[in-house]
Amino acid sequence: xxxxxxxxxxxxxxxxxxxxxxxxxxLDNDQVTGFAAQLKAIAxxxxxxxxxxxxxxxxxxxxxxxxxxxxARRLLGTAAAQAALSGTTVLSAVQDQIAxxxxxxxxxxxxxxxxxxxxxxxxxxxxxxxxxxAVNWATQLLDVADLLGPSxxxxxxxxxxxxxxxxxxxxxxxxFRVGGDDARVVVRVRSGAPTNVAGAGLRTDLxxxxxxxxxxxxxxxxxxxxxxxxxxxxxxxxxxxxxKGARDxxxxxxxxxxxxxxxxx
Amino acid sequence: MTxxxxxxxxxxxxxxxxxxxxxxxxxxxxxLLHDHLVAAVRRTTVGLPVVxxxxxxxxxxxxxxxxxxxxxxxxxVTTALRLLVNGIHLxxxxxxxxxxxxxxxxxxxxxxxLEDLDADQSARLAAEVRAHVNVLRTHVGPVPSxxxxxxxxRSTLLLDGGALQLRDDVDLQIGTQxxxxxxxALLDVTTAPLSPASEQLLRYHALVHTLKTNVVPxxxxxxxxxxxxxxxxxxxxxxxxxxxxxLTDHVTSLAVAA
Numbered sequence: 001x002x003x004x005x006x007x008x009x010x011x012x013x014x015x016x017x018x019x020x021x022x023x024x025x026x027l028d029n030d031q032v033t034g035f036a037a038q039l040k041a042i043a044x045x046x047x048x049x050x051x052x053x054x055x056x057x058x059x060x061x062x063x064x065x066x067x068x069x070x071x072a073r074r075l076l077g078t079a080a081a082q083a084a085l086s087g088t089t090v091l092s093a094v095q096d097q098i099a100x101x102x103x104x105x106x107x108x109x110x111x112x113x114x115x116x117x118x119x120x121x122x123x124x125x126x127x128x129x130x131x132x133x134a135v136n137w138a139t140q141l142l143d144v145a146d147l148l149g150p151s152x153x154x155x156x157x158x159x160x161x162x163x164x165x166x167x168x169x170x171x172x173x174x175x176f177r178v179g180g181d182d183a184r185v186v187v188r189v190r191s192g193a194p195t196n197v198a199g200a201g202l203r204t205d206l207x208x209x210x211x212x213x214x215x216x217x218x219x220x221x222x223x224x225x226x227x228x229x230x231x232x233x234x235x236x237x238x239x240x241x242x243x244k245g246a247r248d249x250x251x252x253x254x255x256x257x258x259x260x261x262x263x264x265x
Numbered sequence: 266m267t268x269x270x271x272x273x274x275x276x277x278x279x280x281x282x283x284x285x286x287x288x289x290x291x292x293x294x295x296x297l298l299h300d301h302l303v304a305a306v307r308r309t310t311v312g313l314p315v316v317x318x319x320x321x322x323x324x325x326x327x328x329x330x331x332x333x334x335x336x337x338x339x340x341x342v343t344t345a346l347r348l349l350v351n352g353i354h355l356x357x358x359x360x361x362x363x364x365x366x367x368x369x370x371x372x373x374x375x376x377x378x379l380e381d382l383d384a385d386q387s388a389r390l391a392a393e394v395r396a397h398v399n400v401l402r403t404h405v406g407p408v409p410s411x412x413x414x415x416x417x418x419r420s421t422l423l424l425d426g427g428a429l430q431l432r433d434d435v436d437l438q439i440g441t442q443x444x445x446x447x448x449x450a451l452l453d454v455t456t457a458p459l460s461p462a463s464e465q466l467l468r469y470h471a472l473v474h475t476l477k478t479n480v481v482p483x484x485x486x487x488x489x490x491x492x493x494x495x496x497x498x499x500x501x502x503x504x505x506x507x508x509x510x511x512l513t514d515h516v517t518s519l520a521v522a523a
C-alpha cells in the first residue's frame with residue numbers, strides 16, 4: 001500500500017501514527033545494488049545531491065545555496081532545541097550556537113562559505129534576525145516534541161547515503177525519531193503548507209532513511225508535519241513506498257542529467 | 266475587551282496576565298468551528314478556492330496606510346519587534362530594523378521600491394519609523410525566553426481540501442500548547458490607529474490559531490504604535506463563533522460581488 005495518510009497535528013490524531021505496529025520492511029543487498037546500478041547508468045560529471053526537495057521540484061535546477069536567516073535557522077535552531085531540552089532557555093541556546101560559530105570563524109577554523117564565515121560578516125541587527133529565525137525553529141521543534149510525547153528523540157543529523165561509484169549523495173531530512181530502532185517512526189517538520197507533491201517527498205525521505213540505516217530497515221512510518229498549516233501527512237514503511245521513493249530518486253537523476261546536457265549545449 | 270492606554274504598561278506582561286486565573290485548555294471547540302466554517306462556505310456560490318488574509322478582512326485601506334511609506338513603516342516596525350523580543354539592542358531605531366529587514370527580504374521588487382524612494386521620502390520614512398519603534402520599545406517590555414516567544418508566525422490553513430485558504434501573520438506568539446490551561450497569547454502590531462475593524466482582526470488571529478493547532482488560545486491582542494493603545498481580548502467560544510460569522514460574511518460578500 002502506498003496510501004498517503006492526512007490528518008491534523010493534534011495529540012489525538014498523532015497518537016495512532018506513533019503507536020507501535022509491525023516493524024518496517026528491510027531492503028536486501030540485491031535491491032540496494034540494483035538501485036545503485038540504475039543511478040550509475042545515469043552519467044554525471046560532478047557530484048550529484050538528491051533529496052526530497054529535488055524530487056518535489058522534479059529535478060529542476062535550484063538557485064545556488066546561499067546562507068540567509070532562513071537557511072541557517074534549521075542548523076542553529078535544532079542544536080539550540082537540543083540544548084534547551086537540557087534546561088537552557090531557547091534564546092540563550094541560540095546565542096551560544098551563534099557565538100560558537102563566530103568564535104570558530106575568528107580562530108580561522110572555518111572555511112570560506114561556511115556558516116561561521118557568513119555570520120562573521122553580519123551586523124548585530126542582521127545577527128538579530130538570524131537569532132529570531134533560529135529561536136522560531138527551535139521553539140517550534142519543542143512544541144512538536146510536546147505533541148509527540150515522552151519517547152521522542154530529537155535527531156542530531158539528517159540521513160545520508162552515498163551511492164558508491166555513482167557520485168551521488170542522498171540526503172533525507174529528519175527531525176525526530178519516536179520509538180525503538182526496530183519499530184521507529186521518523187518525523188520531519190516543514191514550513192508552510194504541503195503541496196500536491198509532498199507525498200513524493202515523504203517517500204523519498206523514507207527511502208533515504210532506510211538506506212542509511214545499518215540494517216537497511218525501514219521505519220514503520222515516515223511523518224511530515226506542517227505546523228504552519230496544522231497538517232500531518234504520513235507514509236508507511238512498506239515495500240511499495242520504498243519502491244516509489246527509489247523510482248523518484250532515479251527519475252530526478254535522469255532529469256538533472258537532461259538539464260545538465262541542455263545547459264552545456 | 267480590554268483597552269490599555271495608561272502609562273506605563275508592558276504589553277508582554279498584559280499578554281501573559283495572571284497565570285493563576287487561566288481557563289482550562291480547550292481542545293474540543295476547533296473541530297466544531299471547522300465544521301461550521303466549511304458548511305457555511307459550501308453554501309455560498311463563490312468561485313473556489315477562496316483565499317482570505319487578515320488584510321482582506323479589513324476592507325479598503327486608507328490611502329496613507331496603503332502608501333509605499335506606510336507599507337515600509339509597517340515592515341520595519343515588525344522587524345524591530347522581532348529584534349527587541351530576541352534581546353537585540355537597537356543602536357538606531359531606523360537603521361537597525363532597516364538593515365535587519367533588508368537581510369531577510371527576498372522580494373527584489375520590494376527592495377527596489379525602497380531604493381527608489383527619493384531623499385525626502387527616505388527622511389520621512391526614517392522619522393516615522395523612529396517614532397513608531399520608540400513607542401514599541403517603550404511598551405513591549407522584556408519577554409522572557411521561558412515564555413517561548415516566537416515572532417513573525419505564519420499560518421496557511423487549507424480547509425475543505427484547499428477550497429478555503431486562511432492565511433495569517435501574527436507578530437508575536439507566547440506560551441505553549443501543551444499546558445493544561447490556555448496559555449497561548451497572540452499579538453499583532455500595527456502602525457495605524459485602532460478602529461472598529463481591528464476587532465475583526467483580533468478574532469481572525471484567534472480563529473486561525475485555533476483551527477491550526479486545535480487548541481483555543483488564551484488571548485489575542487493588537488497594539489498600535491501610532492497611539493500606544495493596546496486592545497486585548499480573552500478568547501472564548503463566543504469570540505471564535507463571531508470570527509466564523511465574520512468569515513462567512515466575507516465569503517458571502519465575495520459571492521455577491523461575483
